[in-house]
Amino acid sequence: MAQLLSFRVYLSAETQKASPESFKRNSKTGKPFSPGRRAPVAPTRKPQNLNLEVSPHRAVSAVRLMRIEYGGAFADLLNEKGKGSGSNEMSYVERTIGFRTRDLDDRDLRLVTDVVGGTIRWRRYLDHLIGSLCHNERTFRNMEPLLLQILRIGVYEIIKLEMPSYAVVDENVRLAKVALRPGAGDFVNGILRKLVSLKEKDALPLPKVEGDDRAQARALATLHSHPVWMVRRWVKYLGLDEATKLMTWNNNDPGFSLRANTGRDITRSDLVERLNSLKVPHELSLHLEEFVRIKTGLQIVVQAGLLKEGICSVQDESAGLIVSVVKPQPGERIMDACAAPGGKTLFMASCLKGQGMIYAMDVNEGRLRILGETAKSHQVDGLITTIHSDLRVFAETSEVQYDKVLLDAPCSGLGVLSKRADLRWNRKLEDMVELTKLQDELLDSASKLVKPGGVLIYSTCSIDPEENEGRVEAFLLRHPEFSIDPVTSFVPSSFVTSQGFFLSNPVKHSLDGAFAARLVRAL
Numbered sequence: 001m002a003q004l005l006s007f008r009v010y011l012s013a014e015t016q017k018a019s020p021e022s023f024k025r026n027s028k029t030g031k032p033f034s035p036g037r038r039a040p041v042a043p044t045r046k047p048q049n050l051n052l053e054v055s056p057h058r059a060v061s062a063v064r065l066m067r068i069e070y071g072g073a074f075a076d077l078l079n080e081k082g083k084g085s086g087s088n089e090m091s092y093v094e095r096t097i098g099f100r101t102r103d104l105d106d107r108d109l110r111l112v113t114d115v116v117g118g119t120i121r122w123r124r125y126l127d128h129l130i131g132s133l134c135h136n137e138r139t140f141r142n143m144e145p146l147l148l149q150i151l152r153i154g155v156y157e158i159i160k161l162e163m164p165s166y167a168v169v170d171e172n173v174r175l176a177k178v179a180l181r182p183g184a185g186d187f188v189n190g191i192l193r194k195l196v197s198l199k200e201k202d203a204l205p206l207p208k209v210e211g212d213d214r215a216q217a218r219a220l221a222t223l224h225s226h227p228v229w230m231v232r233r234w235v236k237y238l239g240l241d242e243a244t245k246l247m248t249w250n251n252n253d254p255g256f257s258l259r260a261n262t263g264r265d266i267t268r269s270d271l272v273e274r275l276n277s278l279k280v281p282h283e284l285s286l287h288l289e290e291f292v293r294i295k296t297g298l299q300i301v302v303q304a305g306l307l308k309e310g311i312c313s314v315q316d317e318s319a320g321l322i323v324s325v326v327k328p329q330p331g332e333r334i335m336d337a338c339a340a341p342g343g344k345t346l347f348m349a350s351c352l353k354g355q356g357m358i359y360a361m362d363v364n365e366g367r368l369r370i371l372g373e374t375a376k377s378h379q380v381d382g383l384i385t386t387i388h389s390d391l392r393v394f395a396e397t398s399e400v401q402y403d404k405v406l407l408d409a410p411c412s413g414l415g416v417l418s419k420r421a422d423l424r425w426n427r428k429l430e431d432m433v434e435l436t437k438l439q440d441e442l443l444d445s446a447s448k449l450v451k452p453g454g455v456l457i458y459s460t461c462s463i464d465p466e467e468n469e470g471r472v473e474a475f476l477l478r479h480p481e482f483s484i485d486p487v488t489s490f491v492p493s494s495f496v497t498s499q500g501f502f503l504s505n506p507v508k509h510s511l512d513g514a515f516a517a518r519l520v521r522a523l
Helices: 002-016 056-071 086-097 106-121 123-133 137-141 145-159 165-179 182-200 213-224 228-238 240-250 268-278 298-303 317-326 343-351 365-377 391-397 429-447 469-478
Strands: 256-260 291-294 312-314 333-336 357-362 384-388 402-408 450-460 482-484 502-504 514-521
Touching: 056 086, 056 106, 056 145, 056 165, 106 123, 106 145, 123 137, 123 145, 123 182, 123 213, 145 165, 145 182, 165 182, 213 228, 213 240, 228 240, 256 268, 256 317, 268 291, 268 298, 291 317, 312 343, 317 343, 317 402, 317 450, 317 502, 317 514, 333 343, 343 357, 343 365, 343 384, 343 402, 357 365, 365 384, 391 429, 402 429, 429 450, 429 469, 450 469, 469 482, 469 514
Parallel strands: 333 357, 333 402, 357 384, 402 450
Antiparallel strands: 256 291, 256 312, 450 514, 482 514, 502 514
């Protein structure tokens, strides 16, 4: 369980908090054969014999994509650089499409990671190509889910991974014939062969960025595979050039950062020594002395037990910089008001040097339990007290106030789209209104827990001004007893905005996007 949380820490408040579902469940259903909507995974079939002819990584990728799009699974938790065993993968394959392939080897697992993550990121782009190659739009719109996933995989492998075309066509045709029926294989064969021909002629049917603002946004959304509303929002706030750079960043394979667990007296040098022994390429963080960056090798780190042993956590530097904005000091009582899964909680506890207490509150009792177990492996459990409650309810009845309150609020997650490949498709423009309302409510509640002279830190994993500066400005109008404490002395100057807030920009800083504001309560 501790290892599982360490995985979730890298998503932690930066990614898994990217939705308000813990506070308000929003269930959606849709027609089973509409590729743009949620639908049930294909029904379980009677198990068949082992099939050694079907490509293992393609069968597993197709089933994973089904689970993510139609079953509500998180792409990052399924697709973590080798997380999960081959036998578990094959169990899902067998239950979904009725047969097993040979077991996955390490190369297969890496291919599954690349194919699933890439296919999700490029979904709009791939669907545009597939739809353009179908006889008519209705053929695409009514396509059964598994067939659509197989086609997406084939198009992605040909266009983006540039695998040998003959092998991609042959293997995906075979998968469609065995998993569905011979006619499905013939259909896949026709679509992919058309694609190969157009690619060779440099004549892919892609839209041109022209016309009015709406038309340009639609074209950009297809070319860079993002929802139209996001593109229009970013062009409005960032300008066309920066919006394009941001989308390019989101479509690249993400890097990761490891945080040495100083709570166990593990230094960064100790962590570097372990990485060197494992031959994992790395570089030191330019901003935080506990952090190391890695682009590849996370699977090796996991298999070597570094996370399970509590040697380190996977945590983005942007999350670490938010802890720098909090600046936990020995002896302080700090409320982490939306704590689970606990990445920032653990880091803050390690900063207390054995004195003080982090009160970790969350509405999800199971995630708090996992946080407690991980705190033991990190040897900071004596510095963390978990509280199972909704902040809004707790603040109404609590008479206790704290030196500092960190509100790492549920948000859109627009700063972490490179790591959460599926999140872009799960967010709607309407969500922003609900989220800002929830953020206002949580800010008001958190403010009640701050003692006179204490500090309220509001943070998100979003780059959206309405969720960030907009919420702080609205809060200060409602609460004149609070004022901005510029973060200038807490983080490097390149992260400080003109208003004195912390903001990490994915394009500028090569980190997840995040925001934080320090608000001091008057004495």
